Amino acid sequence: MKSMVMPLNPTPGTAPAAAGALHGVATDWAADKEVFPVPWGKAMMWIFLLSDTFIFTCFLTSYMNVRISTTASWPNPSKVFALDVAGHPVPLLLIAIMTMVLISSSGTMAIAVNYGYRRDRAKTAALMLATAAFGATFVSMQAFEWTKLIVHEGVRPWGNPMGAAQFGSAFFMITGFHGLHVSAGVIYLSVVARRVWRGFYDRKGSYETVEIAGLYWHFVDLVWVFIFALFYLW
Amino acid sequence: MDQTVVIGQKPAHAEGQQHPIRIYLWIWALLFVFSVFSYLVDYFQFHGLMRWTLIITFMLVKAGCIVAIFMHMAWERLALKFAILIPPLCLLILIGLMAIEGAHTFLTRWGAFVR
Numbered sequence: 001m002k003s004m005v006m007p008l009n010p011t012p013g014t015a016p017a018a019a020g021a022l023h024g025v026a027t028d029w030a031a032d033k034e035v036f037p038v039p040w041g042k043a044m045m046w047i048f049l050l051s052d053t054f055i056f057t058c059f060l061t062s063y064m065n066v067r068i069s070t071t072a073s074w075p076n077p078s079k080v081f082a083l084d085v086a087g088h089p090v091p092l093l094l095i096a097i098m099t100m101v102l103i104s105s106s107g108t109m110a111i112a113v114n115y116g117y118r119r120d121r122a123k124t125a126a127l128m129l130a131t132a133a134f135g136a137t138f139v140s141m142q143a144f145e146w147t148k149l150i151v152h153e154g155v156r157p158w159g160n161p162m163g164a165a166q167f168g169s170a171f172f173m174i175t176g177f178h179g180l181h182v183s184a185g186v187i188y189l190s191v192v193a194r195r196v197w198r199g200f201y202d203r204k205g206s207y208e209t210v211e212i213a214g215l216y217w218h219f220v221d222l223v224w225v226f227i228f229a230l231f232y233l234w
Numbered sequence: 235m236d237q238t239v240v241i242g243q244k245p246a247h248a249e250g251q252q253h254p255i256r257i258y259l260w261i262w263a264l265l266f267v268f269s270v271f272s273y274l275v276d277y278f279q280f281h282g283l284m285r286w287t288l289i290i291t292f293m294l295v296k297a298g299c300i301v302a303i304f305m306h307m308a309w310e311r312l313a314l315k316f317a318i319l320i321p322p323l324c325l326l327i328l329i330g331l332m333a334i335e336g337a338h339t340f341l342t343r344w345g346a347f348v349r
Binding site for chain 1: 286314316321337339344
């Protein structure tokens with residue numbers, strides 16, 4: 001019973017040195033206790049995000065598969081998503097702005113989490129609402145993009161005038177699912193921000209819910225990084 | 235939370251993940267810079283190996299920044315890092331197999347319909 005004496009569960013939130021860290025993995029899983037010394041909501045959010053990673057990877061992989069296997073030429077995203085500025089087509093302009101908007105929202109979210117742990121109610125709520133506003137802006141721009149593609153370019157899930165028919169189905173599936181994630185995130189953040197503002201987490205004694213909502217939001221941004229690179233730039 | 239902390243002695247992180255805001259601002263700026271870089275890859279119409287290398291590099295750097303700093307993975311314990319970051323590696327097998335399958339479908343289509 002000598003092992004009972006040694007500390008089984010070192011301080012959470014710290015990254016121990018490499019050798020000690022591997023020993024930590026062993027004790028975390030072997031000891032008769034919770035594996036992850038983090039709030040359960042956070043562990044569950046991570047596991048949900050892991051499952052979401054598999055879903056989005058399946059979408060992007062099927063997109064890769066149809067793009068490799070089609071014999072028709074793939075529409076050039078650089079041209080399809082160009083916007084005319086003063087008569088000149090600027091490639092991917094809207095997509096670039098959407099990317100910046102989403103990155104900005106991730107920045108405000110990260111700082112909101114920080115102010116949450118400092119118990120600064122007003123700043124946390126304000127930054128979360130700013131994040132949600134950036135998210136809503138992103139979805140609006142996406143709606144504009146979809147309208148442009150459907151109405152003006154004639155892109156449909158089953159075909160388009162520019163080339164491979166699979167372009168439309170991959171595009172609507174991937175960006176549609178991502179857009180739904182952003183929309184859900186905007187609602188989620190607004191609900192949590194309202195609770196922050198009303199002091200719910202002060203009474204609860206913990207602001208970890210803000211960090212958990214932040215994890216979800218950063219994940220949405222993370223997925224966009226991959227969509228931007230693999231669908232729009234490839 | 236912590237079973238070994240002596241009563242009255244505070245752990246290193248009193249509550250959750252607290253780090254200087256400076257770190258977030260830096261990562262935020264980095265993400266902006268790398269997004270601009272990846273946009274410029276398209277703007278200046280790089281092609282071929284150069285394009286794929288740049289796109290994938292910028293993508294992975296951005297993803298790394300978000301997961302490590304914004305999502306605080308860098309400060310989590312190794313058991314959690316392993317549980318979350320190792321399973322997605324199976325997806326590399328899926329991607330590899332689907333690439334082979336796609337190439338095979340392309341060749342059969344090419345042989346049957348196009349040629």
